[in-house]
Amino acid sequence: MKTLKGFREFYPDPVPSRDAWSFSIRQWLFDTWRNTARQYGFVEYDGAPLEPLELYTQKSGEEIVNQLYNFKDKGDRDVALRPEMTPTLAKLVSQSATQYRKPLKWFSIPQLFRYERNQKGRLREHFQLNADIIGEEDPGADAELISFLIDVLRAVGLRKGDFVIRISSRTAWQDFYQKNGGHPDRSYDFYQAIDKMERVPEEVTSQSLEGTGISIGQVRDFIGRAEPVGDLAAVVDQLTQRGLSDFITVDYRIIRGLAYYTGVVFEAFDCSGKFRAIAGGGRYDNLVNQVSGGKVSMPALGFGMGDVVLTELLKDLGRLPDTAFKPDIYFAIEDESLRPQSLAAIQWFREQGFSVVFPITATKSDRQFKHATELQSTLLVHIDPLNPGQLTFKNLKTREKTTGPREQIHSLS
Amino acid sequence: MKTLKGFREFYPDPVPSRDAWSFSIRQWLFDTWRNTARQYGFVEYDGAPLEPLELYTQKSGEEIVNQLYNFKDKGDRDVALRPEMTPTLAKLVSQSATQYRKPLKWFSIPQLFRYERNQKGRLREHFQLNADIIGEEDPGADAELISFLIDVLRAVGLRKGDFVIRISSRTAWQDFYQKNGGHPDRSYDFYQAIDKMERVPEEVTSQSLEGTGISIGQVRDFIGRAEPVGDLAAVVDQLTQRGLSDFITVDYRIIRGLAYYTGVVFEAFDCSGKFRAIAGGGRYDNLVNQVSGGKVSMPALGFGMGDVVLTELLKDLGRLPDTAFKPDIYFAIEDESLRPQSLAAIQWFREQGFSVVFPITATKSDRQFKHATELQSTLLVHIDPLNPGQLTFKNLKTREKTTGPREQIHSLS
Structure with a gap:
């Protein structure tokens, strides 16, 4: 292959x-x-990436054909990439x-x-x-x-x-x-x-x-x-x-x-x-x-x-920037009974323009944390188990933690 | 052609x-x-946009070849777009x-x-x-x-x-x-x-x-x-x-x-x-x-x-947005003796991240204004002829006009 x-x-x-x-x-x-x-x-x-062959031969002569990806298409046209x-x-x-x-x-x-x-x-x-x-x-x-x-x-x-x-x-x-x-x-x-x-x-x-x-x-x-x-x-x-x-x-x-x-x-x-x-x-x-x-x-x-x-x-020169994707939010789901609410919150954050990654199936807490860290997510967010109407936001760089409604994201980013 | x-x-x-x-x-x-x-x-x-032909035939069978742009390359390989x-x-x-x-x-x-x-x-x-x-x-x-x-x-x-x-x-x-x-x-x-x-x-x-x-x-x-x-x-x-x-x-x-x-x-x-x-x-x-x-x-x-x-x-549905390019600045050059200074200002604005269009050769004022309007440029800018150290900024939507140093752009945009 x-x-x-x-x-x-x-x-x-x-x-x-x-x-x-x-x-x-x-x-x-x-x-x-x-x-x-x-x-x-x-x-x-x-x-078009594929053009009639003569577009190139009329400018550069027939020798250029040696360097081309050219062929006859199924309509018998001479074409070249x-x-x-x-x-x-x-x-x-x-x-x-x-x-x-x-x-x-x-x-x-x-x-x-x-x-x-x-x-x-x-x-x-x-x-x-x-x-x-x-x-x-x-x-x-x-x-x-x-x-x-x-x-x-x-x-x-x-x-x-x-x-x-x-x-x-x-x-x-x-x-x-x-x-x-x-x-x-x-x-x-x-x-x-x-x-x-x-x-x-x-x-x-x-x-x-x-x-x-x-x-x-x-x-x-x-x-x-x-x-x-x-x-x-x-x-x-x-x-x-x-x-x-x-x-x-x-x-x-x-x-x-x-x-x-x-x-x-x-x-x-x-x-x-x-x-x-x-x-x-x-x-x-x-x-x-x-x-x-x-x-x-x-x-x-x-x-x-x-x-x-x-x-x-x-x-x-060592000048290539770090262009790897880093999510704004890793949304942790620690209690599967909270998955429906978590999905609703994830959808809301995405509609606000944030990028959100979350575990698609039940996953141990420490593995979720590890994944969030590896991805260099800015925030780790989850539903507060003591107060399911609230979210906990943890900044993975500063380690700062706050709890509040989902709208609080706007003051954090 | x-x-x-x-x-x-x-x-x-x-x-x-x-x-x-x-x-x-x-x-x-x-x-x-x-x-x-x-x-x-x-x-x-x-x-790669060009792949070995068999990548497609092994999945979809030989009939797919009828629908492919396939050919033999100069190394006698069977390839397909x-x-x-x-x-x-x-x-x-x-x-x-x-x-x-x-x-x-x-x-x-x-x-x-x-x-x-x-x-x-x-x-x-x-x-x-x-x-x-x-x-x-x-x-x-x-x-x-x-x-x-x-x-x-x-x-x-x-x-x-x-x-x-x-x-x-x-x-x-x-x-x-x-x-x-x-x-x-x-x-x-x-x-x-x-x-x-x-x-x-x-x-x-x-x-x-x-x-x-x-x-x-x-x-x-x-x-x-x-x-x-x-x-x-x-x-x-x-x-x-x-x-x-x-x-x-x-x-x-x-x-x-x-x-x-x-x-x-x-x-x-x-x-x-x-x-x-x-x-x-x-x-x-x-x-x-x-x-x-x-x-x-x-x-x-x-x-x-x-x-x-x-x-x-x-x-x-009439939902395609207006995606045409609109410059931030049309830089007018009304007096050719000011072209060198104008070029320096244009370079500076571009280095600040602004998009700038200007007349490459001597052009009548009214034609420059027409061009700026057609392009839907946000600002029309030129060197103040009375005070060549200053620029005049005209907002083409609001018609507001101000004069000042080039740094004034930051308060206008």
């Missing part, structure tokens, strides 16, 4: 093993993402753009699927926060998006010195490439070489640059200058005005491998360098046009942030 | 057409389910049951997938609240589960007279079947006939009963008596003690079609009779044993409640 390799299950707390995933941590992460999105006025959407959200977003936007005020600030938390071969321990699914601003070409949108990224990372518990957003510009690289005589038909290979530069030996990069018309020395000089120009300078200015300059650095080593980026690009990293990128994104001003078959043309930018690297980083 | 037939997309508000689905309504529904689950001490889990959550739950529980205190009270909100042919307008995916209690044979567990179901329906806005839980007992039907000489090898056909009885003409039911050894007259007599016996009587008693008798009725027409139910069973319906069942469930004391291949044996019960019927019912 196995689970598929590369897929996770999310357990209630306490999770049954050290490397099992906790549902409540996942939910806390999503809630934090959603709460920060709300502060920024991003609104949420979702698409979504490997990324951007094509779905571009579809939704091109179908509905006239209905919304621009710019759109949309986000989503999809589960995404990639069939990765021979990658030990690599997951085949993850959840990803996708945030996009659509219909605004001004660099103020780039600053707003990166500011949101910074505040998401701070909201989950990361601080100055824990992470940095490395900001760069595809436009600056394009200018550099043209001015220095890069071959027009080799630009994609050039971006790929720069994107991989940090992860491979210098000889490999030199080799990859051969035939592009650009030398590794020129590349090194350009990266070394690190001058923000054009839109990139405006983005840095606005983030500085927001007081966020501690969280960003201009770094031309970032270029993003994908072909469709067009302007400012960025990646978020942990400062220890232990982990892969936490998030990455940038401008893709031509993609909506491309995906809509030329019907809708809107400048756009966005980022994606997976749940896996972020959770592992927080775990590594 | 199509979406697959039978799949939904969830749009930000206002949704682009009358029958488009709203993400914020979906999120409100899930939040309400989660909040009620917390009151009852149910904790959340999730499995989950059509229901119970097998996944039974798997998780049988792998981890020793780690948790019994009974488990677990819930999940999976998206489920069924390939349904020739069913006009029928969806091929939906979200479902699944709640289960595992490891408790006492009917107190059945009462707790049904009480949770009632409170979920009340929490989303349904009241007495809007819905009813029809409670029945597979055990009572089994006893009836045996005592009246039903043929032991036809019991599944018998349950199927009773399950369909309300939806087909009486002749069809009579025909289906042929060969079972039971006549339609005997069935009608049994249903007519509607006496709760055994565990069913205990469940009714406990729900009455909780003050919930208005929401339940004993109704033997309910039997649940699936083979695996073993005790009390129930379905929730809207009282108008316009919709399919809102929720359904019951005891399945042998299923964990069966799915775990005999390794783990635990009594269990649960229900499933889909998002589609419930949302349609609430829409029909």
